[in-house]
Amino acid sequence: MPSVTxxxxxxxxxxxxxxxxxxxxxxxxxxxxxxxxxxVTLNNVPTIANFTPGQALVYNSxxxxxxxxxxxxxxxxxxxxxxxxxxxxxxxxx
Numbered sequence: 001m002p003s004v005t006x007x008x009x010x011x012x013x014x015x016x017x018x019x020x021x022x023x024x025x026x027x028x029x030x031x032x033x034x035x036x037x038x039x040v041t042l043n044n045v046p047t048i049a050n051f052t053p054g055q056a057l058v059y060n061s062x063x064x065x066x067x068x069x070x071x072x073x074x075x076x077x078x079x080x081x082x083x084x085x086x087x088x089x090x091x092x093x094x
Contacts, residue, residue: 004027016034018047053078059071073086073087
């Protein structure tokens, strides 16, 4: 399956933009048309609380307010305080 990796950007909780973190790396691997498995590694822990399974997140690959770079993700598993596996859109909006 095709994949794409992006360095940088930021991620935040969909219903609480104050709970955010910088992203070291995000890798999306296509699973089926329009859907991918994402592995997101953060630079630091989120500002308020760690993300949890089932939580909706927004990853902005540019780290700006440019909504064309937004990617809608849902946490499927927590691999550590700064690493998450998610499901989300394919292809990645960069």
